[in-house]
Amino acid sequence: MRYFVLLSALLSVGFVQASQVCFPEISASTQSDDFIALPGGQVHQQSKGLIWQRCLYGQSWNHAEQRCDGAAIRLTWQEALQQSTTLSVPAAVWRVPDVKEAMSIVERQCVDPAIRLSVFPNTNSENIWTSTTVQAMPVEAWAIAMYSGKNNRKGKEQQLYVRFVRLSDE
Structure with a gap:
C-alpha cells in the first residue's frame, strides 16, 4: 500500500514543473554533514x-x-569530456563523473530533483552525463535522470547537462 501511495504521489507531480518533493518515510541516501x-x-x-x-x-x-x-x-557527451579539460589546472583536474560517482549524490528520499538542494542548489530535474560508456552499446553513455535519480542510457550525440567533479587533495 505504501508503494502505491508513493507511486501516486510521483505521478501527480510528474507532468508539472513542481518544486522538490521529499518523502520522510524513505531513508535518506545522502547526509548533509558528508558535504563540506x-x-x-x-x-x-x-x-x-x-x-x-x-x-x-x-x-x-x-x-x-x-x-x-x-x-x-x-x-554532447564528447563536448562534456572536452569541456572538463578546459576547466582543469595542474592543482585541480576536473572531469565528468563516472556513473557510480554521479549516483553517490542522488538523494533517493526526494524527487524533482533527486538531490540535496541545500548542497546543490538550483539543480534542475533533467538528465546529467556520466563518463561511463554503456558496454553493450558504445554509442551510448550512462546518464542520471535528476527527476527520479535513476540511471538511464542516452545516445552520446544527445545534449545533456553536466556537473563536473575532481579528486580531493586530501
Missing part, C-alpha cells in the same frame, strides 16, 4: 574523497545568495 562547502562554488564529499561543482556547467556560483545563477548549458 568550499570556496568558489565547490563542495567536498568526504565519504568519497571527491570535490563537486555545486552548479551545473554554464551556471555560476553566487556566494552572497548561496545559489547557482544563470542557465545551465547542454553538451
Whole structure:
C-alpha cells in the first residue's frame, strides 16, 4: 500500500514543473554533514574523497545568495569530456563523473530533483552525463535522470547537462 501511495504521489507531480518533493518515510541516501562547502562554488564529499561543482556547467556560483545563477548549458557527451579539460589546472583536474560517482549524490528520499538542494542548489530535474560508456552499446553513455535519480542510457550525440567533479587533495 505504501508503494502505491508513493507511486501516486510521483505521478501527480510528474507532468508539472513542481518544486522538490521529499518523502520522510524513505531513508535518506545522502547526509548533509558528508558535504563540506568550499570556496568558489565547490563542495567536498568526504565519504568519497571527491570535490563537486555545486552548479551545473554554464551556471555560476553566487556566494552572497548561496545559489547557482544563470542557465545551465547542454553538451554532447564528447563536448562534456572536452569541456572538463578546459576547466582543469595542474592543482585541480576536473572531469565528468563516472556513473557510480554521479549516483553517490542522488538523494533517493526526494524527487524533482533527486538531490540535496541545500548542497546543490538550483539543480534542475533533467538528465546529467556520466563518463561511463554503456558496454553493450558504445554509442551510448550512462546518464542520471535528476527527476527520479535513476540511471538511464542516452545516445552520446544527445545534449545533456553536466556537473563536473575532481579528486580531493586530501
